[in-house]
Amino acid sequence: xxxxxxxxxxxxxxxxxxxxxxxxxMQGGGSxxxxxxxxxxTSGSSFEDMGEMHQRMKEEEEExxxxxxxxxxxxxxxxLGMKGLRGQLGRQVADQMWQxxxxxxxxxxSLYANIDILRPYFDVEPVQVRTRLLESMIPxxxxxxxxxxxxxxxxxxxxxxxxxxxxxxGMKTSDTIIxxxxxxxxxxxxxxxxxxxxSSFIYFLAYLCNAQITMVQMLSLLGYGxxxxxxxxxxxxxxxxxxxxxxxxxxxxGLSTLRMVAVLVxxxxxxxxxxxxxxxxxxxxMLFLLYLHFAYHKVVEGILDTLEGPNMPPFQRVARxxxxxxxxxxxxxxxxVALTL
Amino acid sequence: xxxxxxxxxxxxIPVEGEITVPVASRSPDEDYSTLDEPVRDTILRDLKAxxxxxxxxxxxxxxxxxxxDWDLWGPLVLCVSLALMLQGGSADSKDDGGPQFAEVFVIxxxxxxxxxxxxxxxxxxxxxxxxxxxxxxxxxxxxxxxLVCRLVLLAGSGTVSFIIRLIVVVAMFxxxxxxxxxxxxxxxxxxxxxxxxxxxxxxYFVISWMILTFTPQ
Numbered sequence: 392x393x394x395x396x397x398x399x400x401x402x403x404x405x406x407x408x409x410x411x412x413x414x415x416x417m418q419g420g421g422s423x424x425x426x427x428x429x430x431x432x433t434s435g436s437s438f439e440d441m442g443e444m445h446q447r448m449k450e451e452e453e454e455x456x457x458x459x460x461x462x463x464x465x466x467x468x469x470x471l472g473m474k475g476l477r478g479q480l481g482r483q484v485a486d487q488m489w490q491x492x493x494x495x496x497x498x499x500x501s502l503y504a505n506i507d508i509l510r511p512y513f514d515v516e517p518v519q520v521r522t523r524l525l526e527s528m529i530p531x532x533x534x535x536x537x538x539x540x541x542x543x544x545x546x547x548x549x550x551x552x553x554x555x556x557x558x559x560x561g562m563k564t565s566d567t568i569i570x571x572x573x574x575x576x577x578x579x580x581x582x583x584x585x586x587x588x589x590s591s592f593i594y595f596l597a598y599l600c601n602a603q604i605t606m607v608q609m610l611s612l613l614g615y616g617x618x619x620x621x622x623x624x625x626x627x628x629x630x631x632x633x634x635x636x637x638x639x640x641x642x643x644x645g646l647s648t649l650r651m652v653a654v655l656v657x658x659x660x661x662x663x664x665x666x667x668x669x670x671x672x673x674x675x676x677m678l679f680l681l682y683l684h685f686a687y688h689k690v691v692e693g694i695l696d697t698l699e700g701p702n703m704p705p706f707q708r709v710a711r712x713x714x715x716x717x718x719x720x721x722x723x724x725x726x727x728v729a730l731t732l
Numbered sequence: 733x734x735x736x737x738x739x740x741x742x743x744x745i746p747v748e749g750e751i752t753v754p755v756a757s758r759s760p761d762e763d764y765s766t767l768d769e770p771v772r773d774t775i776l777r778d779l780k781a782x783x784x785x786x787x788x789x790x791x792x793x794x795x796x797x798x799x800x801d802w803d804l805w806g807p808l809v810l811c812v813s814l815a816l817m818l819q820g821g822s823a824d825s826k827d828d829g830g831p832q833f834a835e836v837f838v839i840x841x842x843x844x845x846x847x848x849x850x851x852x853x854x855x856x857x858x859x860x861x862x863x864x865x866x867x868x869x870x871x872x873x874x875x876x877x878x879l880v881c882r883l884v885l886l887a888g889s890g891t892v893s894f895i896i897r898l899i900v901v902v903a904m905f906x907x908x909x910x911x912x913x914x915x916x917x918x919x920x921x922x923x924x925x926x927x928x929x930x931x932x933x934x935x936y937f938v939i940s941w942m943i944l945t946f947t948p949q
Contacts (some may be wrong), residue, residue, distance in 0.1 A: 478753055479753070483809075506849065506852070506853065509853055510853050510855075512853075513850070513854050514855075516924065516925070517923070517926045517927055518924060518926065520927070545850075545927065548850075549930060549931060549934075552931065552934050553934065555938075556934050556937055556938055556941075558939060559941050560941065575835060575839065575938075575942075576835065682933040727856070
C-alpha cells in the first residue's frame with residue numbers, strides 16, 4: 392500500500408486555509424500529512440512555496456499513477472484528491488493575484504482622487520471669468536491696501552491654451568510651408584513653460600521679498616495677465632504692421648503688466664522689495680510679448696532656411712503687406728533682431 | 733493548527749470517505765459569454781456599434797447611445813486615419829514622416845484628456861471614458877473634411893482651392909463642435925455650459941488648423 396492522503400474531512404471546511412502543504416515524503420512509507428503552518432497567505436514567498444508544493448504534488452501523482460494497482464475507488468479518490476488540491480492551490484494563486492491587483496487599483500484610484508484637490512480652483516461661473524478678464528486690463532489705484540486675487544485656475548488655463556492657438560493661427564496667416572508638428576510642440580512648450588516657470592520664479596522672489604501671495608494666486612495673476620498678450624498677438628498676426636505691434640505692446644501689454652504690478656505692490660512692504668519684485672515681473676512680461684512676436688518670425692525663418700537653402704535673403708517673408716511708410720521701422724527692427732541673433 | 737502537526741495515521745487503518753471538491757456553479761452570465769462565438773460575430777457586432785455611433789455623430793440628436801455604450805474603437809480609427817492623411821504633408825523632406833503622425837496622435841488624445849478633466853473639474857456628471865468616446869467620435873466631420881481637402885488638393889492648390897478648403901473645414905469644424913456640445917453640455921450644470929464648450933471649441937480649432945494648413949509636397 393502506498394502512501395495515503397488524508398483528504399479534507401467533512402463538508403464544513405470551505406476555505407483554502409484548511410489545506411496545507413505537503414511534508415516531504417517522496418520516499419513513501421509514511422503518510423502524507425498536510426501541514427498548515429507552511430501556508431502563509433500574506434507573504435509573497437508563498438508563491439514559491441506553492442510552486443514547490445505544486446511540483447511535489449505532480450511528482451507524487453506520477454508516483455501514484457505508476458505504482459498504484461489498488462481498487463478503482465481508491466484511485467479515483469486519490470485522483471480527485473489531487474485534482475481538488477491542485478484546484479485549491481490554483482484558486483489560492485488566483486486569490487493572491489486578485490489582491491495584488493486590487494492593491495494596485497486602489498493606489499491608482501487614490502491618485503485619481505487627487506484630481507479633486509484641484510476642484511475648488513475650477514469653481515467659477517462664466518460671468519466671473521468675464522469680469523476677471525476685463526479687470527486684468529485695469530490697473531488698480533489703491534496700492535496701500537492688499538488687493539484680493541481670486542485663486543482660480545480655469546481662466547488662466549484657458550488663456551494659455553488660447554495663446555497656443557493664437558500662435559498657431561499666426562503661423563497659418565503667414566501662409567508659409569511649416570512643419571506643423573515641431574512648431575506645435577514649441578508653441579505649447581513656450582506658453583506653458585512661461586506660465587508655470589515665471590509664476591514659480593516670481594513666487595520664489597515673493598517669498599524672498601516677503602510678499603503676501605500664494606502659488607495659486609500667482610498662477611492666477613500671471614495667467615490673467617496673458618489676456619493682454621492674447622489680444623495683442625491676435626491683432627498683430629492679422630495686421631502686419633510693426634508700428635501697430637509696438638503701440639499694442641506698450642498699451643495693452645503695459646496695462647496688463649501695470650495691473651499685475653499694482654496688485655503685487657499692494658501686497659508687499661518695503662521699497663526695495665517692491666522694486667525688485669515688480670521690476671522683474673514687468674521686464675519678464677513685456678519681454679515675453681516681444682519674444683513671441685519676433686521669435687515667431689525667427690522660427691519661420693529658421694525653417695525656411697533649412698527648406699530652401701541659404702539663397703533666400705533673410706526676413707523676406709516677414710509681413711509682405713507692409714506699406715512703404717513702415718519700411719524704415721521694419722529695416723531697423725530687422726537689423727536690431729539680426730544683431731541679437 | 734499547531735496540534736495537527738503531530739497527527740499521523742498508521743498505515744493499517746484504512747481511510748475512507750468521499751472526496752468531492754465543490755465545483756463552482758456555472759456563473760449566471762454564462763448566456764452572455766462571448767468567448768465561444770466565432771470571431772466574425774464579435775467583429776461584426778463591434779463594427780455595427782461603431783457605425784451606429786458614426787450615424788449619431790453625423791445627425792446629432794439628443795440620444796444617449798454614445799454615452800451609454802462607450803467604446804474607443806471609433807476614435808482610434810478616426811485618429812489613426814486623420815494622422816495618416818496628415819502625414820503625407822512633408823513626405824519628401826528628409827525628416828519627420830514619423831513625428832508628424834505622433835504629434836497628431838498625441839495632440840488629439842492629450843487634448844481630449846484635458847477637456848475631459850476640465851469638464852469633470854467643473855462638476856460634470858459624465859465619466860472619463862464616456863467623454864473621451866464622445867470627443868473622439870466627433871472628430872469624424874473633420875476627418876471627412878480632411879478627405880475632401882486632399883481630393884481638392886489633387887486638383888490644384890491655388891486660391892480657389894484654398895477658399896473651398898476653408899469653407900469645408902470651417903463647416904465641418906462647426907459641425908464637430910455642435911455635435912460634441914450636444915452630447916457633453918447636458919452633463920454640466922446649466923449655467924456653466926459655456927465654460928465647457930470653450931475648450932472643445934479650441935480643441936477642434938487646432939485640429940482644423942492642422943487640416944487647413946496641410947499641403948502635400
